[in-house]
Amino acid sequence: MTLAQQFEAAFGAAPALIARAPGRVNLIGEHTDYNDGFVLPAAISVETRIAAAPRSDGRIRVLACDFGGAIAEWKLEAPYAADPAHPWADYVRGMTAAMIQRGHALAGADIAMTGNVPKGAGLSSSASLMVGIGTVLAALAGLSIAPADIARMAQAGECDHVGMRCGIMDQLASAAGVASHALMIDCRTLDVRPVAMPEDVQILIVHSGVARGLVEGHYNERRAQCEAAAAAIGVSALRDADMAMLNGAGLDPLTLSRARHVVTENARVLAAAEALAAGDLRATGELMAASHASMRDDFQITVPAVDALAAELQALIGPEGGARMTGGGFGGAVVALCRADRTDAVLGALTYRKPDGTAPLVLRETACAGAGLVMR
Template sequence: MTAPLARQFADGFGMSPALVVRAPGRVNLIGEHTDYNDGFVLPAAISVESRVVAAPRGDGVIRVMACDFGGATAQWPLDATYAADPAHGWADYIRAMTAAMSARGHALTGADLAVSGTVPQGAGLSSSASLMVGIGTALAALSGLAIAPADIALMAQAGECDHVGVRCGIMDQLASACGVRDHALMIDCRSRAVRPVALPKGVEILIVHSGVARGLVEGAYNDRRAQCEAAAAAVGVSALRDADMAMLEGARLDAVTLARARHVVTENARVLAAAEALAAGDLVAMGALMAASHASMRDDFRITVPAIDALVTELQALIGLEGGARMTGGGFGGAVVALCPADSADAVLAGLTYRKPDGSPPLVLRETACDGAGLVMS
C-alpha cells in the first residue's frame, strides 16, 4: 500500500513525503461494552490498517487527502475550534484528533497528510480508532514529540467522545496503539494497564463480516452506555466494574436495566477467564466462553441482529468444541470473530454457507495478531 499512497501524496501535494505510519485495526476476542464500564477486554491488533503519509508544513495548517475517496481534500488551521464539516465528513475523525492533541497542549506542526486504509468500515474492527491513532502517531513524529502510544490512544478516545459524538471506551485505541505480535492484549480499562497474552500456537483468527453495516453514532450505543451508568448509580458504585450479581439483584432495577448490567458483570468475569484459557492453550474453554458472551450480547444487552446470530451459530457448529465464535464490536451488525486450530480453518471456511443480505458471500479475513502503530521503515 505504501508505494501507491506515496505516489498519490507526491502527485497531490507536489513533494515527497517525510514519513509513513501504519496503525492497525483490532478485533476484540471477548469483552464487549465492558470498556466504558471500567472493566476488562481482550482484543488483538490485526493486519488490516490505516496508513498515513505525511510531510510538515510551516503555516500551522492541516491539509488532508483521502486516497480512498478519489483524492478528496480538506484543510483547516490547527488553532481552529473543532467543527464537523458536512462537505468533508470523512475528515471529521482527523479534525477531532488534531483538536484533541492541541487541547492536551501538544505543539503540533502543520502537515500535509494522505490517508488510506484496509480496515473494512462498519465491521466493528475499529477503522476510526485506527485512523485517529495513525494521525496522532504521524503528527507526533513530524512535530518531534515523544508521546507514549498509550497517550496517543487516550487523545484518540477523547477526540471521538468529545467531538465526533461516540462515547466510546479506550479499548479500540489502546489495541491499535499498543498491539503485540502473536499476542492478545488483556486491558484493564480503569487503570489502562495492558498485559500481552500469548495466543496458543497454531490458532487462527477468522473474521467474517455479516454484511450488515453498523452506525454507532446513529445506533443505540450511547443508549446502552446511559443504561449502564444508570445501573451503576442505582447500585451505588462508580462503574459496573465494581458490581456483582448480588448487588444488582438487590437494587430493584427495572428488567431492562438489570439485563444490561448483568451482561457487563458476567462479561467481565468471562474476560478474566478467557485470558487464563488462552494462556493455557485451552481452546475448548475459550470456545465455551465465546459462546456465553454471544448469548449474553443477544439476550441481555440486545445488540445482535438475526444475520449475526445465524452466522455465529453456523461457525460454532463448523468449528466444534475446539474454539468458538461470537459477534465482535459494538453491535447492531458488523463482524463475527472465531478462533480455531489453523489446520481446520480451511475446512471451516469451505463449509460456510452464510450469505450477506444481498446474497453474496461474506468478506473473510484470516488473521494473526500484529504489532501496534508505528513508523513504516521501508
C-alpha cells in the same frame, strides 16, 4: 499508485514520514470498556497508513485516497467544527483538537491517508485512523508520546468531537498491540498484559454484511443505561458491581439485563485470558458462546444475521474453538478462533450469505504489532 506516489501527486513533494496503525478484533469483552472493565482484543493486519510532511503555516491539509482523492483543509488553531462535505475529515480534526487540548505543540502538515480496515465491520477503522494521525503528527513535531496517551487522545477526539461515546479499547489495541499476542486490558488503569496466542490457532473474522451505524444507533443509549445502573447501585462504574449487588438494587428489568451483561462479561474476559494463555480452546470457545448469548439476550445488540453466522461458525468449528459477534453491535462481524489445520474445512463448509445473497468477506488473521512509523 502507492500512498507515497499519491501524496507526491497531490502535494508536489515526497512525504517525510509514513505511519501505520492497525485495526483490531475483540476476542471477548464487549461494552465493558466504558464501564471500567476488562477486554481481550488483538491488533490485526488490516490497517490505516498515513503519509505526511510538515508545513510552516499552521495548516492541515488531508488527502483521502479512499474517497476519490478529496482534500480537506483547516487551521490547527481553529475550533473543532464538523465538515458536512468531508465527514471522514472529522476524525482527523477530532484527533488534532484532542492533541492540542492536551498541550501538545503541533506543526502544520500535509497528510495523505488510505486503509484497508473494512468499514462497518466492528474492526475499529475510526480508531485506526485516529491513532495513525496521532502517531504521524507526534513524529513530525518531534514529540515522544506513550501509546496509552495516544490512545487516550484518540478516544477523547472521538467522544468529545465526533460524538461517539466510545471506550478506550479500540484505540489502545491499535496503539499498543503486540505481535502474536492478544492484549488483556484493564480499562480503568490502562494496564496492558500481552497474552500469547497459541501457535496453532487462527483468528477468523467473517463480516455479516450488515453495516453498523453506532453514532446513529443505540451504542450511546446502552452506555447511558449502564451509567444509570451504576448510579442506582452506588458504584462509580459497573466494573465494581457483582450479581448480588445487581439483584439487590431493585433495578427495573431492562436496566438489570444491561448491567448483568457487563458484570458477567467482565468475568468471562478474565477467564478467557487464562484459558487462551493455557491453550485451552475448549474453555475459550465456551466463554465466547456465552458472551454471544449475553450480547443477544441481555444487552440486545446482535441482529438475526449475526446470530445465524455465529451459530454456523460455532457448529463448524466444534468444541475446540468458538465464535461470537465482535464490536459494538447492530451488525458487523463475527470473530472465531479455530485450529489452523481446521480453517480450510470450516470456511469451505460455510453456507452463510450476506443479506444481498453474496458470500461474506472473510479475513484470516494473526495478532500484529501496534502503531508505528514505517518510513522516516
